[in-house]
Amino acid sequence: MKPTLKKDNSFPEVKIAMRNRYVRPDDKVLDLYCGTGEMYDGSYRGVVAEYVGIDKAKVHTPDICHVSDNARWVRQNDISRFTVFDLDAYGSPLKLLNLVLSKATQPRATAFLTDGTPLRLRLEQNLPRVLAASEGVRKSAVLYGVARWYVDITCTAITKIVQRNGYQVDLMAWTTRTHKDVYYWVIQISKRDSDADDR
Numbered sequence: 001m002k003p004t005l006k007k008d009n010s011f012p013e014v015k016i017a018m019r020n021r022y023v024r025p026d027d028k029v030l031d032l033y034c035g036t037g038e039m040y041d042g043s044y045r046g047v048v049a050e051y052v053g054i055d056k057a058k059v060h061t062p063d064i065c066h067v068s069d070n071a072r073w074v075r076q077n078d079i080s081r082f083t084v085f086d087l088d089a090y091g092s093p094l095k096l097l098n099l100v101l102s103k104a105t106q107p108r109a110t111a112f113l114t115d116g117t118p119l120r121l122r123l124e125q126n127l128p129r130v131l132a133a134s135e136g137v138r139k140s141a142v143l144y145g146v147a148r149w150y151v152d153i154t155c156t157a158i159t160k161i162v163q164r165n166g167y168q169v170d171l172m173a174w175t176t177r178t179h180k181d182v183y184y185w186v187i188q189i190s191k192r193d194s195d196a197d198d199r
Contacts (some may be wrong), residue, residue, distance in 0.1 A: 014175055015088070015114065015184055017043035022110055022186055023048060023084060031083040032070040032096065033089050036060050050083070071099055080105045090116040090182070094130040094157055101165035101189075108169075115154065121147035122181075131157050145170040150183070158187060168192045 020043050027048045031039060034053030037060030044051050051064055054073045059065030066073060074096070079085075085100050087093035093113045100111070117128060125142050126132070132139040134157035146153075155172065159170070162169050171188040 008048040011177065012038050012042065014177075015112070018042035018173075018175065018184055018186055019086070019112060022112075022188070023080060025049065027083045028081055028112070029084040029086060030054070030079060030100075031088070032074070032100075034059055034065055037058060039086060050081070052082075059108070071096060074099055074103060079103055082106070083109055085111045087111065088114045090114065090125060091120075092117045092128050092130060094154075097158070098161045098165070099197060100128075101161060101167060104165065104167075106191075108170075108188070108190045110186065110188045113187070115183045115185065116152045116181065117154070118147050118176075118183060119181040121150055127153070134160050134181065147180075150180075154183070156183075158185070162187070162189050162191075166191060166193075 010177055016039065019039060025047060028050040029044050031051065031053040033081065033138055034040065034055045035058070040051060040053060040060060047064055053061070053065035054068055054070050055065065056067065056069045059067055079100065083106060089096070097111060097113065125144055125146060127135060127137065127139065127143065127146065129139050131153055135153060149192060151174065159169055159173065167189040169187060170190055174183050174185045176183045177191050
């Protein structure tokens, strides 16, 4: 599977461009790690039907955002109305993605992921728990040069998470910065038994 997005050296600009390419006016966005609102201002404000932001440290617009731990908020609230999930984390977002999809009931959804795992792979030479489980290796296993296979490993892990929760991957694309220390992903998914119209 090859990426469908061109690489860009910029940082917020590439994330905003990715969102602007795939977000629709009727989307309802749950922005986890909403922070200071860069993605809100660049892609969502005045564009989508609904926006809710969550961040445990600070939020940009108190009347549409909540200060809360992301995982706790997802567990405690109904997320079935949202069609876009924005997981702009700098560690691995896959554990939270699994939680979101385990609660999701909507026939189709889009997720944006920011993943800082490649830098960790270079420094530690072993896989985080989610990726180790997906690959069937011990978390403690030292895997020299494992960062070279980050994209393949992550594609496999995302696909397994999506399928485990009753969805299928309709689109998966990614891009990165020059140093390949952070990757930006978009996935579009649909329920395997859904007869909903194509997005």
